[in-house]
Amino acid sequence: MDTRAYLEERLPPVERAIDAALPPADAPPQSLHAAMRHVLFPGGKRLRPALALAAAEAVGASPERALPVAVAVELVHTYSLIHDDLPCMDDDAERRGRPAVHVAFGEATAVLAGDALLTAAFEVLLDGATPETAAQRLAAARELALAAGSRGLVGGQVDDLRFDPADRSVAHIESVHARKSGALIAASILGGAHLGGADAASLERLRRCGRCVGVAFQIADDVLDAGEDDPCSLVRALGVEAARERSERLLKDALDALGEFGERAEPLRALVRFAVRRRE
Amino acid sequence: MDTRAYLEERLPPVERAIDAALPPADAPPQSLHAAMRHVLFPGGKRLRPALALAAAEAVGASPERALPVAVAVELVHTYSLIHDDLPCMDDDAERRGRPAVHVAFGEATAVLAGDALLTAAFEVLLDGATPETAAQRLAAARELALAAGSRGLVGGQVDDLRFDPADRSVAHIESVHARKSGALIAASILGGAHLGGADAASLERLRRCGRCVGVAFQIADDVLDAGEDDPCSLVRALGVEAARERSERLLKDALDALGEFGERAEPLRALVRFAVRRRE
Numbered sequence: 233m234d235t236r237a238y239l240e241e242r243l244p245p246v247e248r249a250i251d252a253a254l255p256p257a258d259a260p261p262q263s264l265h266a267a268m269r270h271v272l273f274p275g276g277k278r279l280r281p282a283l284a285l286a287a288a289e290a291v292g293a294s295p296e297r298a299l300p301v302a303v304a305v306e307l308v309h310t311y312s313l314i315h316d317d318l319p320c321m322d323d324d325a326e327r328r329g330r331p332a333v334h335v336a337f338g339e340a341t342a343v344l345a346g347d348a349l350l351t352a353a354f355e356v357l358l359d360g361a362t363p364e365t366a367a368q369r370l371a372a373a374r375e376l377a378l379a380a381g382s383r384g385l386v387g388g389q390v391d392d393l394r395f396d397p398a399d400r401s402v403a404h405i406e407s408v409h410a411r412k413s414g415a416l417i418a419a420s421i422l423g424g425a426h427l428g429g430a431d432a433a434s435l436e437r438l439r440r441c442g443r444c445v446g447v448a449f450q451i452a453d454d455v456l457d458a459g460e461d462d463p464c465s466l467v468r469a470l471g472v473e474a475a476r477e478r479s480e481r482l483l484k485d486a487l488d489a490l491g492e493f494g495e496r497a498e499p500l501r502a503l504v505r506f507a508v509r510r511r512e
Numbered sequence: 513m514d515t516r517a518y519l520e521e522r523l524p525p526v527e528r529a530i531d532a533a534l535p536p537a538d539a540p541p542q543s544l545h546a547a548m549r550h551v552l553f554p555g556g557k558r559l560r561p562a563l564a565l566a567a568a569e570a571v572g573a574s575p576e577r578a579l580p581v582a583v584a585v586e587l588v589h590t591y592s593l594i595h596d597d598l599p600c601m602d603d604d605a606e607r608r609g610r611p612a613v614h615v616a617f618g619e620a621t622a623v624l625a626g627d628a629l630l631t632a633a634f635e636v637l638l639d640g641a642t643p644e645t646a647a648q649r650l651a652a653a654r655e656l657a658l659a660a661g662s663r664g665l666v667g668g669q670v671d672d673l674r675f676d677p678a679d680r681s682v683a684h685i686e687s688v689h690a691r692k693s694g695a696l697i698a699a700s701i702l703g704g705a706h707l708g709g710a711d712a713a714s715l716e717r718l719r720r721c722g723r724c725v726g727v728a729f730q731i732a733d734d735v736l737d738a739g740e741d742d743p744c745s746l747v748r749a750l751g752v753e754a755a756r757e758r759s760e761r762l763l764k765d766a767l768d769a770l771g772e773f774g775e776r777a778e779p780l781r782a783l784v785r786f787a788v789r790r791r792e
Binding site: 261264311354361378390391 | 534535539540541543544545548591595598600601618619620621623624626627628630631632634635638639641643646647649650653654657658660661662663666667669670671673674
């Protein structure tokens with residue numbers, strides 16, 4: 233499975249759908265709409281949207297079915313980056329080699345652009361539902377709200393900001409990671425599966441897969457930058473070798489959870505490997 | 513119709529539902545969950561939840577049906593207050609006679625508590641839906657997302673922050689108000705109507721009502737504080753008398769839109785009058 237070719241084929245409709253989901257950059261208030269797009273275009277790897285599409289494929293649906301959730305998870309991811317970069321949080325002046333939103337547009341607009349992206353995520357996920365798809369959309373949106381909320385992404389960010397280096401237990405670090413980045417990755421997979429019409433047994437397996445990928449993904453990040461300036465890093469707590477072993481173990485568990493999906497889960501398997509190992 | 517008695521009867525279940533929708537104040541991360549509750553308990557008048565319940569009654573449903581949207585609009589309202597108070601926005605140190613969230617818990621936690629409340633609003637609105645109510649919940653949540661987003665509340669806040677006193681046209685001021693406070697008030701009424709199973713004709717009338725109430729509500733605020741330190745005030749642009757006339761005109765239009773609802777819309781009519789005149 234050629235991950236690069238898969239992404240090249242699948243992502244253009246996602247780009248168009250993200251673009252279509254937001255008001256144009258020159259719609260009033262112009263500064264707000266331009267700020268909302270600043271980190272989105274050009275964006276990152278679009279890993280979360282790709283996982284959503286591949287999860288829909290894994291349960292036998294057309295990947296297009298998962299587009300609303302693919303867009304929504306990317307909007308939530310982007311809002312979280314904008315707020316994380318704020319002076320009162322990580323105080324990062326740059327994001328992907330460009331000025332952070334609060335640097336380019338001011339702090340108030342950065343807070344509000346994040347707020348608007350989070351709101352837009354739910355708008356796009358609920359938009360265009362039919363009587364047949366209403367329950368699926370609702371389930372995906374609920375999954376997203378749980379993943380993004382105070383027991384998920386936001387709670388993980390709070391614990392990361394207040395991380396006490398004295399409490400460097402593996403369990404605590406993994407709990408921060410599982411919420412701060414893992415929850416949204418798992419929600420991408422589950423959301424795609426919901427929109428693909430997955431049955432309860434498939435959802436349960438994908439939930440297991442998503443949890444493992446979410447944590448392993450963050451370990452991969454820590455390994456890449458060797459946990460250098462992040463006190464809340466499994467690499468710091470365990471060393472590079474043990475951290476790598478842990479992520480390979482989680483990857484194996486994630487792939488095991490996909491064991492019964494057969495051929496059509498190949499793109500999802502490839503993306504899961506890519507998310508954890510960061511190479512095709 | 514005794515508004516006070518109506519609120520005393522209807523609001524206790526709303527208080528309990530808000531409480532139940534959020535993790536307890538001591539759930540980890542404790543600072544986040546305490547911050548989320550800081551402005552909610554004790555809260556304000558709960559006007560938006562009351563409008564949601566009364567709108568459900570107006571279309572012939574039991575007010576309890578509207579509880580999920582009643583909670584959701586109060587959470588969105590509260591998130592917007594917390595973010596508006598931030599140093600980079602209105603920089604208010606107090607809210608309802610107590611320290612603002614950023615003063616009591618720090619700026620990062622205030623941003624994140626707002627984020628988590630906004631997310632929780634969608635969670636509670638989507639939670640517990642049945643196959644019969646899925647489409648209604650979805651419609652109410654979409655209405656809420658539109659009202660809260662970049663073309664609604666957030667966009668209004670951007671234009672309010674950047675308000676240019678040279679552009680004191682009534683049309684522009686009303687557009688700011690319609691988005692910054694009007695949209696959420698209208699979404700409270702419409703959301704309650706959706707959950708009450710309103711038909712298309714009723715929704716259209718309530719949409720008209722909501723738009724008028726939303727703008728008139730903000731004029732009432734401006735009249736109360738005589739628009740003293742707010743440059744974006746209709747009282748400043750028109751004078752108190754003309755502003756008051758304008759709000760009475762909008763109130764009349766709002767009540768006219770409710771003309772065909774009969775007796776069961778009496779609570780909604782009373783609340784609409786209360787929202788605009790601030791007296792029972």
